[in-house]
Amino acid sequence: MKKLILFILLCSFFACKKDPAQDITKYSWVLEKAVVSPAITVNGKATTDYKNAYGSESCLASNYTYTFLNTGIFQVSSTGALCDMVANNETQKWVKNGNEIRLSGSNSYGIQLFIVTDNFMKNTSTFTNNGVNYTVDYTYKAKSK
Numbered sequence: 519m520k521k522l523i524l525f526i527l528l529c530s531f532f533a534c535k536k537d538p539a540q541d542i543t544k545y546s547w548v549l550e551k552a553v554v555s556p557a558i559t560v561n562g563k564a565t566t567d568y569k570n571a572y573g574s575e576s577c578l579a580s581n582y583t584y585t586f587l588n589t590g591i592f593q594v595s596s597t598g599a600l601c602d603m604v605a606n607n608e609t610q611k612w613v614k615n616g617n618e619i620r621l622s623g624s625n626s627y628g629i630q631l632f633i634v635t636d637n638f639m640k641n642t643s644t645f646t647n648n649g650v651n652y653t654v655d656y657t658y659k660a661k662s663k
Contacts, residue, residue, distance in 0.1 A: 538660035539617060539634040542586045545660040547639050549582040554654045558647070568654050577601040584639070584658060586612050592621055632658075 538545045554568035565571050569578045580598030587593065590613070593606040609623035619632040619639070632641045637660040644653050 538637045542614060542619065542634060542639075542660075543588050544663065545637075546663055547584040547586075547658040548661050549578060550638075550657045550659045552578060552654055552656045554652050556650070556652065558652060575599050585663075586619075 549569060551567075552569040553566050554571070555566065557564040557566045558568065558571060559565075560571045569582075570576075573579065575598050577596040577598040577600075580596050580601065582596045582598075582601075583594070585593045585595070590611055591606075591608060592610050592612040594604075594610075595601075595606075610621070611623050613620050613622075614634075617634050619634060621630040621632070630641060630643070632639050634640075639658040639660070641656045641658075642653060643656070644651060646652070
């Protein structure tokens with residue numbers, strides 16, 4: 519009888535496991551790491567840590583976060599100096615299909631694709647600087663609101 523009760527409790531515990539990928543609106547998605555390839559040189563120092571490449575007060579290094587609203591609008595925030603100068607607006611739309619999230623609209627965001635697995639959201643982007651093509655792999659972690 520004790521084994522049966524233990525089995526039922528274990529099943530209940532695992533059945534109640536929260537999966538942020540199922541409802542992304544219940545979480546804030548905070549940038550955990552951003553890895554750039556090839557290494558980028560900032561202030562004479564080469565680094566692959568793009569999140570912190572421009573200092574601890576930069577927007578990416580200062581609690582850079584995506585929030586998805588039930589209305590289909592997303593917001594971006596950061597606590598870094600001057601990071602609030604780009605305002606969120608109603609054109610920032612998100613659509614989720616399976617584990618893919620597509621962002622569109624708004625300023626310089628263009629269309630972006632994110633992949634959500636469990637409590638992580640990942641995105642890859644590219645840019646060119648001084649004739650060098652860079653790829654940045656971003657990883658965000660779900661945090662309860």
